[in-house]
Amino acid sequence: MTDTAVSPLAPAGFPELPDVAGVELATVAAGLRYKGRPDMLLARLAAGTRVAGVLTQSSMPGAPVDWCRKQLPKGRARALLVNAGNANVFTGRAGIQAVTAAAAGVAETLGCPRGQVMVASTGVIGERLEPAAVVKALPRLAKALKPNAWRAAADAIRTTDTFAKAAGATAMIDGKPVAIAGIAKGSGMIAPDMATMLSFIFTDAALPADVLRGLLKPINERSFNAITVDSDTSTSDTVLLFATGAAKAGKGIEKAGDRRLADFKAKLEMVMGDLARQIVRDGEGATKLIEVAVTGAASAKSAKRIALAIGNSPLVKTAIAGEDANWGRIVMAVGKSAERADRDRLAIRIGGVLVADEGYVHPDYREADIVPHMKGDEITIEVDVGVGRGKATIWTCDLTHGYISINADYRS
Amino acid sequence: MTDTAVSPLAPAGFPELPDVAGVELATVAAGLRYKGRPDMLLARLAAGTRVAGVLTQSSMPGAPVDWCRKQLPKGRARALLVNAGNANVFTGRAGIQAVTAAAAGVAETLGCPRGQVMVASTGVIGERLEPAAVVKALPRLAKALKPNAWRAAADAIRTTDTFAKAAGATAMIDGKPVAIAGIAKGSGMIAPDMATMLSFIFTDAALPADVLRGLLKPINERSFNAITVDSDTSTSDTVLLFATGAAKAGKGIEKAGDRRLADFKAKLEMVMGDLARQIVRDGEGATKLIEVAVTGAASAKSAKRIALAIGNSPLVKTAIAGEDANWGRIVMAVGKSAERADRDRLAIRIGGVLVADEGYVHPDYREADIVPHMKGDEITIEVDVGVGRGKATIWTCDLTHGYISINADYRS
Numbered sequence: 001m002t003d004t005a006v007s008p009l010a011p012a013g014f015p016e017l018p019d020v021a022g023v024e025l026a027t028v029a030a031g032l033r034y035k036g037r038p039d040m041l042l043a044r045l046a047a048g049t050r051v052a053g054v055l056t057q058s059s060m061p062g063a064p065v066d067w068c069r070k071q072l073p074k075g076r077a078r079a080l081l082v083n084a085g086n087a088n089v090f091t092g093r094a095g096i097q098a099v100t101a102a103a104a105g106v107a108e109t110l111g112c113p114r115g116q117v118m119v120a121s122t123g124v125i126g127e128r129l130e131p132a133a134v135v136k137a138l139p140r141l142a143k144a145l146k147p148n149a150w151r152a153a154a155d156a157i158r159t160t161d162t163f164a165k166a167a168g169a170t171a172m173i174d175g176k177p178v179a180i181a182g183i184a185k186g187s188g189m190i191a192p193d194m195a196t197m198l199s200f201i202f203t204d205a206a207l208p209a210d211v212l213r214g215l216l217k218p219i220n221e222r223s224f225n226a227i228t229v230d231s232d233t234s235t236s237d238t239v240l241l242f243a244t245g246a247a248k249a250g251k252g253i254e255k256a257g258d259r260r261l262a263d264f265k266a267k268l269e270m271v272m273g274d275l276a277r278q279i280v281r282d283g284e285g286a287t288k289l290i291e292v293a294v295t296g297a298a299s300a301k302s303a304k305r306i307a308l309a310i311g312n313s314p315l316v317k318t319a320i321a322g323e324d325a326n327w328g329r330i331v332m333a334v335g336k337s338a339e340r341a342d343r344d345r346l347a348i349r350i351g352g353v354l355v356a357d358e359g360y361v362h363p364d365y366r367e368a369d370i371v372p373h374m375k376g377d378e379i380t381i382e383v384d385v386g387v388g389r390g391k392a393t394i395w396t397c398d399l400t401h402g403y404i405s406i407n408a409d410y411r412s
Numbered sequence: 413m414t415d416t417a418v419s420p421l422a423p424a425g426f427p428e429l430p431d432v433a434g435v436e437l438a439t440v441a442a443g444l445r446y447k448g449r450p451d452m453l454l455a456r457l458a459a460g461t462r463v464a465g466v467l468t469q470s471s472m473p474g475a476p477v478d479w480c481r482k483q484l485p486k487g488r489a490r491a492l493l494v495n496a497g498n499a500n501v502f503t504g505r506a507g508i509q510a511v512t513a514a515a516a517g518v519a520e521t522l523g524c525p526r527g528q529v530m531v532a533s534t535g536v537i538g539e540r541l542e543p544a545a546v547v548k549a550l551p552r553l554a555k556a557l558k559p560n561a562w563r564a565a566a567d568a569i570r571t572t573d574t575f576a577k578a579a580g581a582t583a584m585i586d587g588k589p590v591a592i593a594g595i596a597k598g599s600g601m602i603a604p605d606m607a608t609m610l611s612f613i614f615t616d617a618a619l620p621a622d623v624l625r626g627l628l629k630p631i632n633e634r635s636f637n638a639i640t641v642d643s644d645t646s647t648s649d650t651v652l653l654f655a656t657g658a659a660k661a662g663k664g665i666e667k668a669g670d671r672r673l674a675d676f677k678a679k680l681e682m683v684m685g686d687l688a689r690q691i692v693r694d695g696e697g698a699t700k701l702i703e704v705a706v707t708g709a710a711s712a713k714s715a716k717r718i719a720l721a722i723g724n725s726p727l728v729k730t731a732i733a734g735e736d737a738n739w740g741r742i743v744m745a746v747g748k749s750a751e752r753a754d755r756d757r758l759a760i761r762i763g764g765v766l767v768a769d770e771g772y773v774h775p776d777y778r779e780a781d782i783v784p785h786m787k788g789d790e791i792t793i794e795v796d797v798g799v800g801r802g803k804a805t806i807w808t809c810d811l812t813h814g815y816i817s818i819n820a821d822y823r824s
Contacts, residue, residue, distance in 0.1 A: 058747030059749075059750070059751070059752070059753050060753070060758070061747070089740070090743050090772065092756065092771045092772035125740030126739065126740045126768070126773050230726040314642040314811075314815070314819070315819055318820040319819065322819070327538065328537030328538045331472050331502045331537060332537065332647055334471070335471045335472030335473070336469075336470055339471070340471070343471065343473075359502060359504045360502065360503065360504035398820075401813055401816050401817075403730070404733070404812060407730035407734070408730040408731065408733040408734035408736075408812065
């Protein structure tokens, strides 16, 4: 829905991305649902490309997710096909047939095994995706392939997104530069009707699939798995990390923990964190980006659950929309998380100001001190729950009339 | 906040309640926070009254909850003191002192042990409750005590509630009639800033505390623990069931499972279910009452988790606010519950109409068939997840601009 006003939290512009050798991109207006805008993306990947992925935990996954889950263990990819507008979810046998036909079509068009074609879809649930319409678009896509068409690629996968999302970096492996470029879409952590979180990250490093998996999982926990817009989990969430190997750098590395990957790992986390926060910045109706950092928890997992209880609380999110430093609601959210926390040692900082401490409002706290912070568009909440050393940070956005309008008012 | 417009889902009027022998009630405008309206309730209970309770699971409970948790195992009560406007939560040592002073004051005024005084508070978090102001109101309360002042009692405990909540019934135990009368307050499942779920149910049956506990817990699971407005859990939730014994009926019954309690149990569930649904009907911004019934789950617990995932989904709730039978969002919510469910056997009925079946939209389904149901103010959603025999029903309300306005816009 490209006619929506751009989010007030959008970045200033589309970023510069590095060239990733071994990746070619093409988009086309296939008219699957949208009229007059590109809605399909094809990526051709160099021979030898390795892939790792993270898929939705939903028990109602879409057919493309089932497909990727089946292919990813082999760790090899030669192509990626994405369509926007139809999620191909809850479509029964027809959904499986559509994915199979699409992958077979790409395999034939590009001359590669169909098991090396990754597929992702985003859009409405429960509508049949016509295989014929998808297959028909493939020759046009194949003809349009060219390197570094990042902006077009990021645009083609949008649904309710109000801006195109991308991030990139150059990392050094063993003294040699490698490129990392990623695109993403998403506008509710998940809004399954017209939005779903997808992200595709490409590098020309030469890394085996096992290493990619070892890198992707923990970084995904701290980036895409550390954001929430509305607590609703998509049926289609997909993150794929492709390494074409065209840069040669990385050859011989066999473990994600290899010290030579330190810079690559840091840059990958930068790129994925940036993309994840861009999704929150485009959260439906969002006017504020909120960072919630929890410390002093029983474990990192517990800290994350507490942070998400705060970040998903409608009462915390509406208070922030109203620029109200309502720390009582933060206490409530910690309390409801069902995680260990010591009420009488709880400390809360908002915008760096100590608001509550030792289970009570801090004697020096004056609400006026944080009014300017609350009026800004990036809010930080720090909570120490006083029982251990576990910590975690998550990002969310406020809950506004805009969210209700987008999700309830469109009905004519 | 008695100036709020009454919820469109409010019952037609305040119900007729039976006389409950052994209960006297009084209210007073103590001016703890509100001006010019009663904000304190005192109940005097006949000697020998037994009590059972259910308290919030929050790890940040208010001082009154701590107090009740300590006294309830003894199972005896002679008084109940409730104040509205200040929750006495996150108030550290001062909070404990305030509760202790209040209970001691009531004990002295009425001549009973302080451990038999139950206390509950609702309202803002983090503000000190002045013990002196509470104690000062006690003589006036004691003087005003009279039987059956239900309407005044239900009014005095309101915060953001737009109407007073009560329900009653007469049940037969062993051929003898006993009265049940309950009042409640709450307007978000929990909105800790100005609302919290409290309910007090009184009967003149003569039942020991163990039996009351045995009755209360499972019925609470199917009533107050089966409602959600915004998924936020209060620091103050309190449900207390008092049995004065004045009716004598029930003497000699020692087990909640006793067959002689069948009618009493049914009537108690009717009263508690009615009160619970009244809270949802007064949900902040609510325009529709939603019943979600899940069947075919792995267990009753699993069914309830799935039902709550649907009932707490902002996307499901906004869709219903928009009168949109968006069953794709129901599929999504089932998927995110992390409970066992078979996508390819999932069936969904809205307003009794079969919408989806066997993992796909039903061929006979026409959206026009349920448009009239969606326009009504009571929506039913039935979901069979196709893996077992577990079932559960929960109640929630829609998510509207009204919710955002109440929780975000009050900031000047």
